[in-house]
Amino acid sequence: MSLLTLDKLKDKRFYKTEKAIFHSVAGGTAKETEMIIVTAKISRATFYRHHEAVYMIESDYEELVEMWVRRLMERMSASSNGRKKVGANNNSKRGLGVGNSDVRILRKVYFELLLFMYKHRELFSYFLMRENTRVYSKIVKEVKPLAMNTWRTARWMEGVYEIYAGEVVGVMVRWGMDGFPEEKMMRALDNIMYLTVTAKRRLGRFRDK
Numbered sequence: 676m677s678l679l680t681l682d683k684l685k686d687k688r689f690y691k692t693e694k695a696i697f698h699s700v701a702g703g704t705a706k707e708t709e710m711i712i713v714t715a716k717i718s719r720a721t722f723y724r725h726h727e728a729v730y731m732i733e734s735d736y737e738e739l740v741e742m743w744v745r746r747l748m749e750r751m752s753a754s755s756n757g758r759k760k761v762g763a764n765n766n767s768k769r770g771l772g773v774g775n776s777d778v779r780i781l782r783k784v785y786f787e788l789l790l791f792m793y794k795h796r797e798l799f800s801y802f803l804m805r806e807n808t809r810v811y812s813k814i815v816k817e818v819k820p821l822a823m824n825t826w827r828t829a830r831w832m833e834g835v836y837e838i839y840a841g842e843v844v845g846v847m848v849r850w851g852m853d854g855f856p857e858e859k860m861m862r863a864l865d866n867i868m869y870l871t872v873t874a875k876r877r878l879g880r881f882r883d884k
Contacts, residue, residue, distance in 0.1 A: 677735040678725055681742055692717060693725055700732055701801045736798060737810045743791065744817045751784050751821065777825040778872060784821060785867050788814060789860050792847070796855035803851050811847050815840040826875060835878040842870045 684690050692715070699714035700706070708729050712722055726732050792799050802810050819836060826832050850856075850863040870877075 677731075677738040678727060679735050679739050681739070681746065684739075689725075692721060696722065696725055696732070697736075697798070697801070700729075701797060701804075733802075733805060733807065736801070737807075737813065740798075740810055741813055741817065744788065744814050747784070747787055747791075748817050748821065751780060751787075777821070778868075781818070781821050781825050781871060782864070782868050784818060785871075786864055788818075789847075789850075789864055792851070793855050793857060793860055796851075799851055799855065803848070808844060808848055811844040812840065814847075815843050822871065825871065832875070832878075835874070838878060839870060839874050843867050846870070 679693065684693065695715035695717065696711060699711045706729070708719070708722065711717075711729065712719055715722075726735055799810075802808075819840075822839070823832060823836070846863055846866045850859060853859060
């Protein structure tokens with residue numbers, strides 16, 4: 676289990692030290708513990724309070740991203756359930772299509788994800804530099820329950836979710852390859868939502884008979 680946690684990073688000193696460690700490895704030059712210690716200007720003991728080993732740094736950052744996304748999904752799921760209880764009747768009276776409220780919630784989730792990636796673009800650039808797309812796949816995996824709910828948990832969609840997830844990851848990676856430009860963030864969001872709302876129609880040919 677990673678020594679990095681979201682709560683630890685709230686401590687300014689811990690965060691400042693971790694940022695120094697990150698910058699020492701993100702450039703690709705500090706690959707050994709001794710080099711990181713010298714570059715980050717920290718002690719060996721301090722390094723081992725942050726990471727168990729140099730080879731675990733990348734996976735530690737992956738786990739950190741997963742923790743953040745999981746916490747986000749918990750908040751969004753709670754918000755989604757609350758809105759359904761309060762607004763179920765209102766939605767039917769307004770004539771909204773089935774799942775419209777879920778689509779809006781899912782759009783907000785993806786916006787928050789893209790905003791997180793933009794704010795931490797150095798971290799995600801580090802992942803891309805290491806040809807690591809696992810972290811993107813893990814992010815989309817955490818979104819699966821909400822996405823399936825948007826599609827009204829159609830059983831056959833379970834079989835094609837991996838295809839959809841791969842498409843979403845592709846959008847994120849392409850945005851990242853451009854350097855995560857702020858002006859293209861909404862375009863990336865629109866592309867993801869197009870994939871989301873058209874998934875049934877586009878991937879319906881894979882439906883089990």
